[in-house]
Amino acid sequence: MKKQFIPFMFVLALLISACSNETTSEEQNEAPQDTTETITYESENGPIEVPADPQRVVVLSSYAGNVMALNVNLVGVDPWAKMNPKFDDHLHDVEEVTDESLEKIIELDPDLIIGLSNINNVDKLNEIAPTVTYTYGAVDYLTQHLEIGKLLNKEDEAQAWIDDFKQRAQAAGEEIKAEIGEDATVSVIESFDKQFYVYGDNWGRGTEILYQEMGLNMPERVKEEALEPGFYALSLEVLPEFAGDYVILSSDGSDSSFQETDTFNNIPAVQNNNVFEVNLYEFYFNDPVTLDFQLDYFIDSFLEN
Template sequence: MKKLIIPFVILLILLMACSNEGEKVGNVDHNSDTITYESEKGPIEVPEDPQRVVVLSGFAGNVMALDVNLVGVDSWAKMNPQWKDKLASVEEVSDESLEKIIELGPDLIIGYSSIKNIDKLSEIAPTVTFTYGAVDYLKQHIEIGKLLNKEEEAQAWVDDFKQRAQESGDEIRAEIGEDATVSVIESFDKQLYVYGDNWGRGTEILYQEMNLNMPEKVAEEAQDAGYYALSLEVLPEYAGDYIIFSRIDETDNSFMQSDIYRNIPAVVNNNVFEVNGHEFYSNDPLTLEYQLAYFKKAFLNE
């Protein structure tokens, strides 16, 4: 009798394993239901309901905004003070920490097209990359929504955000004047930069949605590339009536003590708004909401 029972039990276990719709990778159960996402490199099968996403660059805020679970993110995401609690249990990874990523057992990996080891990462989980600037920042969120099977949620947020940002822009222009200019500057690694209208740091909201004016010199030098490196001596030529200074405390900000900087009209008139560079760096929905709230407070005292 025992000889009959033992094979039956083994057969039952095998049948249960075969009937399981999931698969195990890195000791984590993954749902096998998939959708086809049309990526830059062609169609790719991705989870219909991803549960363990790794973001290697740029898109952590997009994924969090759509309430999808993250298990690994890049160092820039981890440095954002606004996300400290949200990412407390999420591992910091890079495109070179393959073993750690394997241990995390992701069912989807997302990053910029410039990341390394894409072929190796694709062996771990479906890996989808995006070229920065290939689409505008709001279409990018909709693409992330498509990838995560949450396009409707992404589109709804985009429609609502555009309306709110444009309405705030109308109020701000009425407050500061239709002709007032705004520039966005940052000091990083002993170099000063000014930014065009699509390089994070609030530029998308200020210039694209609020329709605030960019100083002529900034438009000439920074608009096409997205940013422009300049010396302290010529900074006054690129300074607007209002300045958003994306401050990174870890870098050299001694230029702020110079007479050149102190004599810029925006500085003299107390029209410089300092923001935390780590909080303002990106252009994902969470960061954009934070930036919008900040600009309303800074320009309108709301």
């Protein structure tokens, strides 16, 4: 029988080809694949692709509490959020950053950045991660939380909190009005950096709860000066004109000397022990974490006063 010989070079070519195919297959299996799912969020600046399940969020202004309330991981937040004692447990290991901390933000490797529309370096931030900004007051405070919920792909959770919060706040408002009287007025006054401010119904400090949800009355002078712009700066001399039957007094704690003056002590709310003092840094925002704290505080203060 005649033997058949396979040429050596042909065999070698087959071996090389097989090894090459095996290596290519292994490389394909080992190569990292970008499987991150995204959603399209309709921001005020147009549609933007963002992670469907963000894992490393940086908030540069205002919205840290909204993100925390939806149980999404934060890796960086603004200085005001870090100063809030009520956020301490949530933000203990979270870095403090600003819109100028570009190198620090890069190191944090965020997959989403959130801030107000007036932050700096938006173009550069967008190169780091999808960056979504909001204009403060463009929508009401509850709609704002719903928008954050949409952005984080947690719209249902955000809506559920909104529905529950409105029910709780409005029910508490009815109890408080029954306690203090339908005609009683409430002012939200702040002492900050040796200046006084009075607030309308949409500028944090509990104003949304008191006026929008509970339907409590705002003094006429406050309506005239603060309702439309949101806040109004005033002096100690005219403070009595803006003080309601009840006063929520927000302070940064830097100067309480005004509380020793006759002007302050002659205010009826002061004389009637109807001034409720709060920490500015705890009351500053209007996110769900802060709003729940504010609501509990108002229930305790008005109903146990």
